[in-house]
Amino acid sequence: MANCGCNKEFSSDYLLLDPEKLSFYELIRVLFPGDIEKRKFVDCQEGADSAESSFGRRWVIFISILAQKFLQFVAKPLASFGSTFEMGLNLFSANGGFGMLLFNSLRGNIQWPDKTSPTFSSFNGHLDNRVELDKSILPGDSKYYAALSMMSSKISYENKAFIETIVEDQWKMEFLGFFDFWNDYQDKATTQAFILHDKNVDSDTIVVAFRGTETFDADAWCTDFDISWYEIPGVGKIHGGFMKALGLQKNKGWPKEIVQHDHTHPPVAYYAIREMLRKRLQANDQTKFVLTGHSLGAALAILFPAVLALHEETWMLERLRGVYTFGQPRVGDHKFGEFTSKHLRKHDIPYFRFVYGNDLVPRLPYDNKTLMFKHFGTCLYYNSFYEGKIVAEEPNKNYFSPLMAIPKTINAVWELIRSFMIGHSRGKEYKEGWFLRAFRVLGLIVPGVSAHGPQDYVNSTRLGSSALLIIPHHIPIQ
Numbered sequence: 001m002a003n004c005g006c007n008k009e010f011s012s013d014y015l016l017l018d019p020e021k022l023s024f025y026e027l028i029r030v031l032f033p034g035d036i037e038k039r040k041f042v043d044c045q046e047g048a049d050s051a052e053s054s055f056g057r058r059w060v061i062f063i064s065i066l067a068q069k070f071l072q073f074v075a076k077p078l079a080s081f082g083s084t085f086e087m088g089l090n091l092f093s094a095n096g097g098f099g100m101l102l103f104n105s106l107r108g109n110i111q112w113p114d115k116t117s118p119t120f121s122s123f124n125g126h127l128d129n130r131v132e133l134d135k136s137i138l139p140g141d142s143k144y145y146a147a148l149s150m151m152s153s154k155i156s157y158e159n160k161a162f163i164e165t166i167v168e169d170q171w172k173m174e175f176l177g178f179f180d181f182w183n184d185y186q187d188k189a190t191t192q193a194f195i196l197h198d199k200n201v202d203s204d205t206i207v208v209a210f211r212g213t214e215t216f217d218a219d220a221w222c223t224d225f226d227i228s229w230y231e232i233p234g235v236g237k238i239h240g241g242f243m244k245a246l247g248l249q250k251n252k253g254w255p256k257e258i259v260q261h262d263h264t265h266p267p268v269a270y271y272a273i274r275e276m277l278r279k280r281l282q283a284n285d286q287t288k289f290v291l292t293g294h295s296l297g298a299a300l301a302i303l304f305p306a307v308l309a310l311h312e313e314t315w316m317l318e319r320l321r322g323v324y325t326f327g328q329p330r331v332g333d334h335k336f337g338e339f340t341s342k343h344l345r346k347h348d349i350p351y352f353r354f355v356y357g358n359d360l361v362p363r364l365p366y367d368n369k370t371l372m373f374k375h376f377g378t379c380l381y382y383n384s385f386y387e388g389k390i391v392a393e394e395p396n397k398n399y400f401s402p403l404m405a406i407p408k409t410i411n412a413v414w415e416l417i418r419s420f421m422i423g424h425s426r427g428k429e430y431k432e433g434w435f436l437r438a439f440r441v442l443g444l445i446v447p448g449v450s451a452h453g454p455q456d457y458v459n460s461t462r463l464g465s466s467a468l469l470i471i472p473h474h475i476p477i478q
Helices: 024-029 055-094 098-107 123-127 144-155 160-170 218-225 240-246 269-283 296-310 314-318 334-346 402-426 434-445 454-463
Strands: 013-017 042-044 174-183 188-198 205-210 229-232 236-239 288-294 320-326 351-356 378-382 388-391
Touching (some): 013 055, 055 098, 123 454, 144 160, 144 351, 160 174, 205 269, 229 240
Antiparallel strands (some): 188 205, 229 236
């Protein structure tokens, strides 16, 4: 049995995977019956083998640990490739396209992009270069916080200078900071978020936007693939990777207060953000806050109020205006959903979980007999025409279904066709560029990948019906 040297007494049960201790022999052995608890890369309580002995469960562990090992192996070349690729995209855009780049090179006047500048865009930024808020959605509109949350989630993928410029110069809001937060388990700063203060008429709201999984960030992908879990007494089983990203303490779990003695690295996300919110909320009793994120960021956004509830931060929960997540993966089991839902209902906090089309991420990790992950909250499901409806669970909830392969491919073909038409049918602000169209071609090969991008979630918040967001709808946990 692997032992990370950590005190896990804060949890009543756990299953932890450590790819660092994985050998090829151990990887193959996991597919065959045996004592899971005795495997070097598995840390779990004695007797856990009976719960983890099915082939389906062993297969999931095999895929999770293999993916993490592979990502660790390719982390540096992946980051280098991503950096070069993004630099190339910005080189084209800074010079006005490929033709102008050639012309400028002949003149010796190439415009070289600066990665820290407010004009440097990420991979996601090039998929959808919209940064302006929809002027037709005003404070007081039922869609206002959803639209603001999605745009905040979208620009969270950008650098600090980019975000600050957009928030202050275009949105006319106060930029409170962009932060790199420490992950105690990865021993590096791998969690990012930014905070703004919207002081517009009829709105005095702080927005906390967690960054999602970056395309070329192996550490973030490891967090997604890590199916380790902890069971917190009275709360339920929670995805270990997401808890670690939010600020789980290696030897303490979730103590209500911590004192950071080591100032050689940044603080962890939960405690630092909570302290910033405390100061702002105490300064003005009219100020409230919103939590949001896309992909991995969405998981952190809904986990944050759960930890607030665990710490009995009642007054802060009373100031939480809402949680808006986009393309969110499952975070915990049925008990976790019940615990979080109970506290959200108690304080009348709306929790809207947006799902677009065949996006694969909300359908992971699996909700079946092999895994215990469950969704909860109000699911707003939007089809490829951006028509929304409230559902208890998105269609094809576990994504990998042979029966859905053909319908998903047909839908991906339609999305590619739509990309050439939407600028004419919906307006020029919805026009899609060559890079996004190329990305949609990927959706023909793996339907659901291109559907996870931020562009369709922006469109859903803008084109979808306002009626879906007028009042919270409490949907039972599935």
